[in-house]
Amino acid sequence: MNLAMALATEPNATDPGLWTDDEPLECCSVVPEAPDTATISFVAPSGAQFRYRPGQFLTLELPVPGGPVWRTYTISSSPSRPMGVSLTVKAQPGSIGTRWMLDHLRPGMRLRAKGPSGTFALRPDARDKYLFLSAGSGVTPSVSMTTYLFDRGTGIDVVLVTCAKRPAELVCRRTLELMASRVPSIKLHFIVEQEDPFDVWTGYRGRLNQIMLGAIAPDYLDRHVYCCGPEPFMKAVRDMLIALGFDMSRYFQESFTAPVHDEGEAPAIDDFVPDPSHEAEVVFSASGVTAGCDETDTILHVAKGAGLNIPSGCTFGVCGTCKVRKLSGEVHMVHSGGISEEDIAEGYILACCSRPIGNVSLDV
Structure with missing residues (x-):
């Protein structure tokens, strides 16, 4: 059986050759990766092999002071190397479980684990870019x-x-x-x-x-x-x-x-997606000009169409040349570093990468 077929096959819980979460994991190495970060590798004490999809995770029971806690970690090793499994963990400020792992987990120690689980994974037969x-x-x-x-x-x-x-x-x-x-x-x-x-x-x-x-x-x-x-x-x-x-x-x-x-x-993703069927309107208050458009138009494009000149350079939200002040309304702005958070808080936008949502008024 080739690797793709093996990954596509559901694990057989009665097969002694495959690890199941009825068996603990035994730590076999701890390798530092970065500050407060290490790759921790495990094997099955029975010698069983691991089967999972690249991108899935394990949940570990960690015996921290005050009682055990369960923590979830993405597997950083590959199912193409089935003799062990590795987790690369980073302790965030205030961490309890991961901090315990970095400070106390050593080769030979055993932990209970659940999984592998997760939907964020490559398909086993994928041939994509x-x-x-x-x-x-x-x-x-x-x-x-x-x-x-x-x-x-x-x-x-x-x-x-x-x-x-x-x-x-x-x-x-x-x-x-x-x-x-x-x-x-x-x-x-x-x-x-x-x-x-x-x-x-x-x-x-x-x-x-x-x-x-x-x-x-x-x-x-x-x-x-x-x-x-x-x-x-x-x-x-x-x-x-x-x-x-x-x-x-x-x-x-x-x-x-x-x-x-x-x-x-999976949490619902409610991102704003500009829709060409949704009408919008931009009021250039200093010029006394009002222009209709849709949500996919940029403020810069609308201004040019209305015969107004907003100075611009890169048109990718980098240079900041097209910065203007928004008086009212909402825009969807995706910039590339050409405007500061302080300017945004004061109501400024970059015309080249801002799209109007409904009615918008600008000091132009």
Whole structure:
């Protein structure tokens, strides 16, 4: 039986060769990855093998002071390497369970576990073009998926982007670099917000935006996107893809803070999607001009159509040249760093990447 067939077959609970959650996991290694982050590997004491889909998770019982707690972690290893299973965990501020794992879990110790579970996973027979987007420890499902594709060895087309505050906090960096160095069709990109002292960083700086995405993966419209990270990161990714006209039926996500066991648990995503059938109106109060439009038009486009000149440059929300003050109404703005949070709080928008929702009045 080949790997794809094995992954597609449901585990047989009576087969002693396959691990089930009736058996504990035994820790076999703890490898530091980044500050407050480690990859912890387990084996089955019986020697049983593990079967799961890349992207799924396990739930561990952790014997913390005050009583045991259950915590869920995405599997960072690949089912193509079935003799063990690995979890890459990061302790957030105030963490209890993960903090205990980093401080106390050592090889030879055993833990109860449930799973594997989860719907955020590659199909076992997939032959798609992928774009994996992650932030922080949300990279773990991307590591599992990329390792699986790497081990399969055929039809690999992966662009992987992972974001962190600084280079030292990039999780599983060496693992990803090793695979990308062996398979040219695995394209790896790191984005950091700031550099580490006394080190040289030659990659992307800032936050993922439309300009970066176009440079990193020019064919992003043809790819299946898998995204994992904090909700603000995933919301920014969704807004960006929607603004770029991406087919969101090929977008999949899971937060590293709340993996879902089945489709029924998945939180509803209520993003604003501009609709050309919805009418809108823009009032340029200083010019005494009112122009009708729809929700897919940008303020800059509406202004030009009305014969008004709003100075502009990049038209991608980077340069900030088209910043104008909104007097009333709501817009949907997806910018690429060309406006500060302070300006937004004071009512300013970028005309090139803002679309009107209903009636909007501007100081233009």
